[in-house]
Amino acid sequence: MNEPKPIDWSKLRGDFPILGQQINGHPLVYFDNAATSQKPRQVLDAIRRYYEHDNANVHRGVHELSNRATDAYEAARARAAKFLNARSPEEIIFTRGTTEGINLVAATWALDHLKPGDTILLTELEHHSNLVPWQMVAQRTGAKLAFIPITGDEGTLDLSRLDAQLADGVKLLSLTHISNSMAVVNPVADICARARLAGVVTVVDAAQSAGHLPLDVQSIGCDFLAFSSNKICGPTGMGVLYGRRELLEKLSPYQGGGEMISKVEYFKTTYNVPPHRFEAGTPHIEGAVGLHAALDYLDAIGRDAIFRHDQELANYAAERLAEFKGIRIFGPKRGRAGLVSFVLPNAHALDVATMADQKGVALRAGHHCNQPLMAKLGVPATLRASFYFYNTRAEVDRFIEVLRGVVKLLGS
Numbered sequence: 001m002n003e004p005k006p007i008d009w010s011k012l013r014g015d016f017p018i019l020g021q022q023i024n025g026h027p028l029v030y031f032d033n034a035a036t037s038q039k040p041r042q043v044l045d046a047i048r049r050y051y052e053h054d055n056a057n058v059h060r061g062v063h064e065l066s067n068r069a070t071d072a073y074e075a076a077r078a079r080a081a082k083f084l085n086a087r088s089p090e091e092i093i094f095t096r097g098t099t100e101g102i103n104l105v106a107a108t109w110a111l112d113h114l115k116p117g118d119t120i121l122l123t124e125l126e127h128h129s130n131l132v133p134w135q136m137v138a139q140r141t142g143a144k145l146a147f148i149p150i151t152g153d154e155g156t157l158d159l160s161r162l163d164a165q166l167a168d169g170v171k172l173l174s175l176t177h178i179s180n181s182m183a184v185v186n187p188v189a190d191i192c193a194r195a196r197l198a199g200v201v202t203v204v205d206a207a208q209s210a211g212h213l214p215l216d217v218q219s220i221g222c223d224f225l226a227f228s229s230n231k232i233c234g235p236t237g238m239g240v241l242y243g244r245r246e247l248l249e250k251l252s253p254y255q256g257g258g259e260m261i262s263k264v265e266y267f268k269t270t271y272n273v274p275p276h277r278f279e280a281g282t283p284h285i286e287g288a289v290g291l292h293a294a295l296d297y298l299d300a301i302g303r304d305a306i307f308r309h310d311q312e313l314a315n316y317a318a319e320r321l322a323e324f325k326g327i328r329i330f331g332p333k334r335g336r337a338g339l340v341s342f343v344l345p346n347a348h349a350l351d352v353a354t355m356a357d358q359k360g361v362a363l364r365a366g367h368h369c370n371q372p373l374m375a376k377l378g379v380p381a382t383l384r385a386s387f388y389f390y391n392t393r394a395e396v397d398r399f400i401e402v403l404r405g406v407v408k409l410l411g412s
């Protein structure tokens with residue numbers, strides 16, 4: 001077998017104009033990638049090219065520019081289908097991001113199907129975007145919520161009772177692939193297989209996994225999967241919802257308006273076929289163009305290699321952080337995804353992040369939209385460093401050096 005060609009990570013870093021700058025007189029160390037990633041020139045150029053040459057509205061015109069815009073938009077859909085190994089582009093709905101993707105399933109499948117006594121199964125790891133929409137559905141339908149528990153500070157799921165939980169009136173299971181606070185990678189293929197055996201519809205929140213490891217919706221076996229473009233080198237305000245064709249065909253529309261119809265009369269409307277039925281109004285065309293470029297960019301590197309790179313940085317950061325006395329590091333000891341959350345003794349996370357920023361290090365501090373999880377862990381907030389393929393070991397060393405200075409100043 002041929003050895004894979006070694007990747008020149010520092011050359012890739014050169015594709016990101018934003019990373020070369022100084023912040024507060026220090027070189028920028030950008031460790032907030034789980035919130036949003038930076039964008040390579042290739043994505044910025046694709047958006048610029050689109051506006052300079054092809055800009056028009058889609059699916060409506062008979063003129064050349066409209067045809068080009070439509071082609072670009074639909075080519076992005078086909079590219080997203082390939083990225084996820086969906087069976088066809090018709091299974092790809094463009095959204096504003098993961099949050100809207102999950103809300104779309106909640107507002108359509110869940111409101112159509114759930115009734116009092118049914119259960120929606122989630123995990124204790126979920127981001128508010130994969131919790132609040134289900135609370136709203138529960139309030140409206142009379143369904144109840146149940147949670148797969150986690151095991152302490154490692155945050156891995158306790159799946160020992162999963163089959164019994166699934167058998168207890170569960171109609172829908174929605175779970176994150178990678179936890180944005182705990183760096184846990186959930187075994188989604190195994191969990192979805194068990195859910196399918198129990199006749200349960202599955203939703204995977206891939207916000208933290210889509211740009212970090214290979215994703216194959218057919219081998220995961222989920223019914224729906226959502227991700228955001230902004231976390232994977234693409235533009236903000238753009239996202240993808242994959243839905244299994246058999247389900248999409250039977251789904252009620254999400255919002256009403258242009259594009260989602262096939263015939264409108266004053267008192268009734270016949271709806272368009274999926275995926276257009278779920279995309280009312282003028283879509284985020286340049287978002288699709290930029291996302292297309294981002295998917296090409298990531299796949300030219302290889303998501304396996306990206307995962308190994310990010311994981312190695314996260315392991316190294318966790319190892320170096322363990323040098324701090326009294327530190328509490330969250331997440332699994334083995335198999336951590338590319339981020340690390342931690343709490344320093346006697347130091348408020350926000351103070352630490354603000355002081356680190358003075359030295360050019362961008363961290364995130366807070367509950368990371370995981371308030372129930374933070375309550376479960378008994379902390380108001382954590383500090384989080386999250387990595388991407390353009391980050392380096394030298395940046396981790398710089399982060400540790402800055403953190404040492406902060407701890408010394410705070411006397412913690």
Ligand code: C6P
Pocket residue numbers: 034035036096097098099100127129130176178179180205207208228364368369
């Ligand atoms: N997390 C962070 O951790 P949107 O805002 O729709 O692009 O993504 C929401 C979302 C859903 N699920 C998970 C697991 C997530 O991590 C996120 C976004 C960001 O910094 C913002 S809180």
